[in-house]
Amino acid sequence: xxxxxxxxxxxxxxxxxxxxxxxxxxxxxxxxxxxxxxxxxxxxxxxxxxxxxxxxxxxxxxxxxxxxxxxxxxxxxxxxxxxxxxxxxxxxxxxxxxxxxxxxxxxxxxxxxxxxxxxxxxxxxxxxxxxxxxxxxxxxxxxxxxxxxxxxxxxxxxxxxxxxxxxxxxxxxxxxxxxxxxxxxxxxxxxxxxxxxxxxxxxxxxxxxxxxxxxxxxxxxxxxxxxxxxxxxxxxxxxxxxxxxxxxxxxxxxxxxxxxxxxxxxxxxxxxxxxxxxxxxxxxxxxxxxxxxxxxxxxx
Ligand code: HSE
Numbered sequence: 069x070x071x072x073x074x075x076x077x078x079x080x081x082x083x084x085x086x087x088x089x090x091x092x093x094x095x096x097x098x099x100x101x102x103x104x105x106x107x108x109x110x111x112x113x114x115x116x117x118x119x120x121x122x123x124x125x126x127x128x129x130x131x132x133x134x135x136x137x138x139x140x141x142x143x144x145x146x147x148x149x150x151x152x153x154x155x156x157x158x159x160x161x162x163x164x165x166x167x168x169x170x171x172x173x174x175x176x177x178x179x180x181x182x183x184x185x186x187x188x189x190x191x192x193x194x195x196x197x198x199x200x201x202x203x204x205x206x207x208x209x210x211x212x213x214x215x216x217x218x219x220x221x222x223x224x225x226x227x228x229x230x231x232x233x234x235x236x237x238x239x240x241x242x243x244x245x246x247x248x249x250x251x252x253x254x255x256x257x258x259x260x261x262x263x264x265x266x267x268x269x270x271x272x273x274x275x276x277x278x279x280x281x282x283x284x285x286x287x288x289x290x291x292x293x294x295x296x297x298x299x300x301x302x303x304x305x306x307x308x309x310x311x312x313x314x315x316x317x318x319x320x321x322x323x324x325x326x327x328x329x330x331x332x333x334x335x336x337x338x339x340x341x342x343x344x345x346x347x348x349x350x351x352x353x354x355x356x357x358x359x360x361x362x363x364x365x366x367x368x
Contacts, residue, residue, distance in 0.1 A: 074164040075164070081268065085289050096114075156240065167190050170190055187218050228329045
């Protein structure tokens with residue numbers, strides 16, 4: 069039996085739509101073992117009432133993809149999921165499922181695929197690389213598909229920076245959040261984002277948090293997604309007033325993220341209260357950036 073731990077992730081971080089993400093210190097665990105026949109899936113924690121226990125399960129599908137590619141399909145499979153990442157909230161639950169399934173299966177298959185091959189497979193299953201890359205490698209990761217291969221670079225998290233998250237009690241499916249986006253953006257908006265993304269990467273690299281407020285502005289996806297998250301603009305503005313550095317929609321939402329280097333509890337409380345004024349119940353979390361990505365905990 070193998071046991072794999074995979075971090076939650078926050079993608080985009082404002083201007084880095086589909087190419088930037090961070091790993092967070094909140095983890096799901098995937099346990100997997102070969103069985104003589106059949107499929108047995110047990111789920112504990114987040115999503116236990118919703119996650120399918122049949123062949124449509126994402127962890128199972130990712131694992132089977134790897135077993136087929138490595139020609140090592142087992143006669144049966146046992147999977148146990150211990151989930152701490154809220155489902156469909158913009159915190160990378162599906163990326164964690166894909167990465168967890170792939171890594172557990174890869175260990176059972178004798179570590180036939182490299183980290184790079186796992187990344188390419190995970191990005192193909194997820195549709196974009198920005199969550200799966202930090203889920204695999206940890207830290208802050210820039211990732212881009214080039215001719216079918218994912219090129220990526222990992223930046224170590226700057227010390228002292230934490231993510232304050234307000235997680236609403238409703239879900240938004242990524243597909244719905246992508247359907248509201250335009251097919252084309254203006255040159256002005258593209259230039260707005262690319263300058264800020266360059267600033268943001270540099271700010272992380274140098275640990276210069278004073279750049280974050282400007283560097284995390286976005287015109288490519290957040291303005292369109294605001295309609296899916298009641299109170300989004302007010303909550304982000306309130307977090308800034310309470311002392312947050314940069315603020316953004318986490319991934320495709322609906323969670324909102326505020327980077328801060330102090331006042332964490334106050335910022336969380338203000339985000340929750342401001343959400344409530346828009347009729348949204350939210351829970352808050354203060355999470356460090358996880359320097360490590362998915363890893364096998366032990367082999368039993
Ligand atoms: N970059 C993706 C999006 C992340 O914003 O749609 C969500 O999976």
